[in-house]
Amino acid sequence: MKVFLGGTCNGSKWRDELIEMLEIDYFNPVVDDWTPDCQAEEEKQRKQCDFCLYVLTPKMKGVYSIAEVVDDSNKRPEKTILCVLEEDEKSKFDEHQIKSMDQVIKMVKENGGKAVKSLKSIATYVNTKEKIK
Template identity: 60%
Template sequence: MKKVFLGGTCNDSDWRDVLISALRIDYFNPVVPDWTEECYQRELREREECDYCLYVITPKMTGVYSIAEVIDDSNKRPEKTVFAFLFEDDGITFDVGQIRSLDRVGRMVESNGGNYCKCLLQVADLLNS
């Protein structure tokens, strides 16, 4: 069975729960209560082994490492890289400048050979196909 790495925004965002309910493939959720070096090493292994590496960015994002990861993966393993961002998350929204920047990230992922999805439904359709 195919498997997807669920990277991207954490911070109590529920996008993973929403997507998981729509998936017909296996997944690895890297979110843990206590982030350790062991967790980081497992995440690296899963990114290598999973059939897809998905990165969903939402307005709850506080760090920028997921952006670096998606660009890195779109260069190293474009055929399995998927990027999406959500305009809204639990009432929080991106501003116009952030939306433009994230759209550029998506287009960069696409130009590297990866997939750029516009919503979680499109992500689920792609992963389930």
């Protein structure tokens, strides 16, 4: 079993925190120098991994991860997981951003994907395939 760790970069430490809880293999797409080869490997891993996880936090600068999670929830709903963390260190989503994130969560769920609000829930699910609460 393997999980793709997509989502917020920009100095967010969520990957480090989650990796400590994982009992399965993972693909971390974060690299120091993003190249076309890195992009190709990321796309390959999204297709091959058993789970496509996207963790969105207030540290996100771009919105491409939102497009990716919606795309995967359409193409690979059975393995797509979205986690929205409303706080990331001192950063917090404002009320308008939370409303937008709630709509993204709704869209992913309606497409058949899973959505949670904690890294622990993700780890439990991917490690044991327990139903996400």
